[in-house]
Amino acid sequence: MPDLAPPLIAWYRENARDLPWRRPGFGAWGVLVSEFMLQQTPVNRVIPHLEAWLERWPTPADLAAEAPAEAVRQWANLGYPRRALWLHRAAVEIRDRHGNVVPSDVDALLALTGVGDYTARAVSVFAYGMRHPVVDTNTRRVLARAVDGRSQPGPPSRRDLAAMDAILPHDDTEAAIVNAAMMELGATVCTARAPRCAACPLAHMCAWRAAGSPDTGDGRRKQARYEGSDRQARGAVLRVLRHATVHSVPLDAVIADWPDPLQRDRAIDSLIADGLAEASEGMLRLPR
């Protein structure tokens, strides 16, 4: 397998988007917040929310001092609101266990609530310049095509980390660039549908292209239907709680017109179980 790093580095230097978290001195807290927001939410939707968040809470302790409800409300419509809860918990943990400094060590990062294999390495690499493989869905797709000759990656696996590590240069700085370049290439050129191979710096050494760009099938899990789902009901409940001018709403009034009353009750119960809502004396509200 030829060395992917040189063309990736040259391409990234010319084509990287100017994203807030790539600005010099953006800070590890900003990077951590951005990574939470970017978990399954597109870049363009994240940017305005990220800037508002950091303006309101410039350090972990600023966020930790607030009630979780404020984090959930500020999260607005970014989706997967448990991430707001987890980010709040992580802020408390960083304040209490790390002196209000986002850790640089992967294992310390992994111990934070809501931080998994991807986010831990992304923060260590992009905020602190450490040398680790960073593997997200973009990286996995580029590896699947350029290295394995497949149209789509298989299911996520710890082996992905070793595969990415194998193409990283020894130098820390160059390794960080290759990590970012793989993600950027997957996001802007080597996309899931209609990849722009004519603009790809790896096209001349791509195993998938060499094999004639075969459709090797999709190893991706199909997403459950959203329309009519419990998730949709949960989303509707939480939207009411976020928008409530009084921070507490009569339980019976929350999406009272929902078509399926059992689903409505299930949604409320599960939100309470998740810590995203609290009920008391016939009222429902975001967690204090």
Next chain:
DNA sequence: AAGACGTGGGC
């Protein structure tokens, strides 16, 4: 370890 978990945009 397969499924749950929001939301919005593209085609």
Next chain:
DNA sequence: TGCCCAAGTCT
């Protein structure tokens, strides 16, 4: 319309 997709994590 309906399905796919988006810098994942947790149970």
